Amino acid sequence: MSLRPTLALLAALVSLPLMAAQNDPQPSSKELMKEHQAQIQNDLADVDYKRKRIVEANMNLTDQEGEKFWPIYNTYRTESDKLSKETLKLLLDYAQAYNSGNVTDDQASKLIDRVEELQEDRLELRDKYVKRIAKNVSPKRAMRFLQIEIQLDAIATLEIGRQVPLVE
Numbered sequence: 001m002s003l004r005p006t007l008a009l010l011a012a013l014v015s016l017p018l019m020a021a022q023n024d025p026q027p028s029s030k031e032l033m034k035e036h037q038a039q040i041q042n043d044l045a046d047v048d049y050k051r052k053r054i055v056e057a058n059m060n061l062t063d064q065e066g067e068k069f070w071p072i073y074n075t076y077r078t079e080s081d082k083l084s085k086e087t088l089k090l091l092l093d094y095a096q097a098y099n100s101g102n103v104t105d106d107q108a109s110k111l112i113d114r115v116e117e118l119q120e121d122r123l124e125l126r127d128k129y130v131k132r133i134a135k136n137v138s139p140k141r142a143m144r145f146l147q148i149e150i151q152l153d154a155i156a157t158l159e160i161g162r163q164v165p166l167v168e
Contacts, residue, residue: 044084048077051152058148059141068136073145076129083122090114091164103167122153 052073061069090111097107126149134142 044081047156048081052077054152055145055148059144061137061141065137065141069133069141069145072129072132072136076125079125080122083118083125087118090118091160094164098165098167108167 055073059069093114094103094111097103097111103111126146130142130146133145
């Protein structure tokens, strides 16, 4: 499973504002996303492709189960990608605040709220699709899907977390 190059690029994008000179005006996360849109899209698509291959290799679906599972999974990933883009915006906003040399209490509070909201949204989304898979495929396959997703999310979170500096 090689999500490492894509996560490294994500970390590089997050650190772009950190490397800028202190006196230079900082581009917004929206401007950075637009500037690097093609690369971000390619990297997110690459991560999504690799993730799908990992799920495919580990779900052990019969042909009949696969016919029911994959449309549900594809819809899940489409919705999940929206949350991934929001997470990237959050990381870029944090990088800007961090680069300013002093993350204020107000900035930290707003970032905390966004992190918690994104975590809740991701859990709700995953729960919604686990239930759909349980209903349309089987509870056992839904459990396996949940286990795989939890592991993949943990790997991605750990990799990003290792590359983002702690607030001072």
